[in-house]
Amino acid sequence: MAKLPSGKSELLLGNEAVARGAWEAGVLVATAYPGTPSTEILEAVAHYPEIHTEWCTNEKVALEVALGVSFAGGRALVAMKHVGLNVAA
Secondary structure, three states, X not given: OEEOOOOOEEOOOHHHHXXXXXXXXXXXXXXXXXXXXXXXXXXXXXXXXXXXXXXXXXXXHHHHHHHHHHHOOOOEEEEOOOXXXXXXX
């Protein structure tokens, strides 16, 4: 349950909870390669205008973009399916 500024609670789906957590953690950039579940996660993150979202050509590129943000001192999130981790490695 997410607490809203009004003090009320809201029930979130998993992808919405990940997006909310990224926003609360101060993530500046979120990247992903399309494919369930990363598609839904990045679409949910895109609702937060403070976070730049970017579709990448593959999981390795998504990881490299996030690494660049990290090297520059920012927080980043990469969403990928478990098989995509093989591409990113």
